[in-house]
Amino acid sequence: MSDSVFTVVDLGGTTLRIARYDTATREVGDVRRVPTAGLAGHPGTSAAGLQSKVVEQLCSLAADAVRRHGSTALGVAFAGPVTADGRVLAAPTVWSGGGEPVPLRLLLEERLGVPVVVVNDLTAAVWRYVEGPDQQPFCLITVSSGIGCKVYRAGEVLLDADGHGGELGHWTCDPSPDAPLCDCGGRGHLGGIASGRGTLAAARRAAHADPDGYARSALAQAAPDPEGLDNPAFAAAVRGGDPFATTVLRGGLAHLASAVTAVFTSIGVRRYVLMGGFALALGPHCVRLLGEELERLGCFGLDAAEIRRMVVLGAPDDDHGLVGAGRLLAARGAARTAVTAA
Known part of the structure; x- marks a missing residue:
């Protein structure tokens, strides 16, 4: 595919990191870190309340970053199990053990108007080490x-x-x-x-x-x-x-x-x-x-x-989820969504 720019997010229980991924260099830039608006920062809040805070925080930051980066797609590495269609099933470190599954991909696509992929953070990290179609297991x-x-x-x-x-x-x-x-x-x-x-x-x-x-x-x-x-x-x-x-x-x-x-x-x-x-x-x-x-x-x-x-x-940094989310988007094509990526 031609060179593109994506916005990528690594959302963990403590920190939400958001960055620009350039398919030409295959690296990230404009990396920004903020505390995740979840359990660590709001103890005592219900799981549903934390879900609302985290989703709103993510949507707001992602919308700003997509505009800032001129992105054609968004990739999210999330600290919890994620289904093939981008639903977050649980997030113990983010919004505790409760709460209903969150259709995060759909929510983000409705808000941002660009294709979105949402995967587990370690799934995203894997793609940092995929060098091409002949990659060995x-x-x-x-x-x-x-x-x-x-x-x-x-x-x-x-x-x-x-x-x-x-x-x-x-x-x-x-x-x-x-x-x-x-x-x-x-x-x-x-x-x-x-x-x-x-x-x-x-x-x-x-x-x-x-x-x-x-x-x-x-x-x-x-x-x-x-x-x-x-x-x-x-x-x-x-x-x-x-x-x-x-x-x-x-x-x-x-x-x-x-x-x-x-x-x-x-x-x-x-x-x-x-x-x-x-x-x-x-x-x-x-x-x-x-x-x-x-x-x-x-x-x-x-x-x-x-x-x-x-x-x-592995690489001696904490950019695995960010780089991996960008490389996953590039590997699958920005027009394709999480249905084939999780």
Whole structure:
């Protein structure tokens, strides 16, 4: 298609980011950030009230940006499950666990008068790593406060019409009754164990179980009281080779490696791209340690060298949803809408 300009949005529970996407450069510019008018900023407001605030905020900002950019289409990466026709089914971090499904694509198209695509934020992020029609299958995994994934294969992100798929963070990897809690309320989910939040909780538990070991670690220098430990200090300790922190991290990565092995053995995906604040803060150490756990478990049919090449780090920024939404629009054609894109 000829060069075009799109407006793209990444709407999360804390921050709404909006930008200009240029199909000629395949990059974003004019990136603006505002607090999302949702749960974080309006505690105590009903789900319906939050939905109204967020939708109005998005429509208003998008309308201004479309005019400012001279856009021919809008792409929205949304933090929640989205159906193939652009309905948001839920948004726990945006408007809590309640509320009815929101026909966001239709609402935006009526307001803006341009084609709109609305997809899950991680679905959008996948498209940042799609280089063309011959792109080989891969799995994008985000490791931040939670864990999620999406698989790209044969020109599509693998989802059903209701947006199901890619919820690796809610796989129950620890069935014990006292397993760590997940944000969804369940226990023993991968996201509650191997995410940044889960790893930090594991580090605190390990510190209380082995106070002498903690006292000798770099973690204690950053936070003498383990309850004061944070993820930047933990990641710095791992990058510095601290044995105590590295052992804690391996415990969570063993579960993540098991999940990756299950994806590989079930559908044969050989490339795994890691993104998310916690994974990127750990950097190459996360890739190396996860690769070692994968090698320890074994991936049926692959030798050690092949296993070590499976995992790579994503781009070191937070523009995945914005760039991905723009590239998705470009790949599908601005005249086509979310019916074929989610």
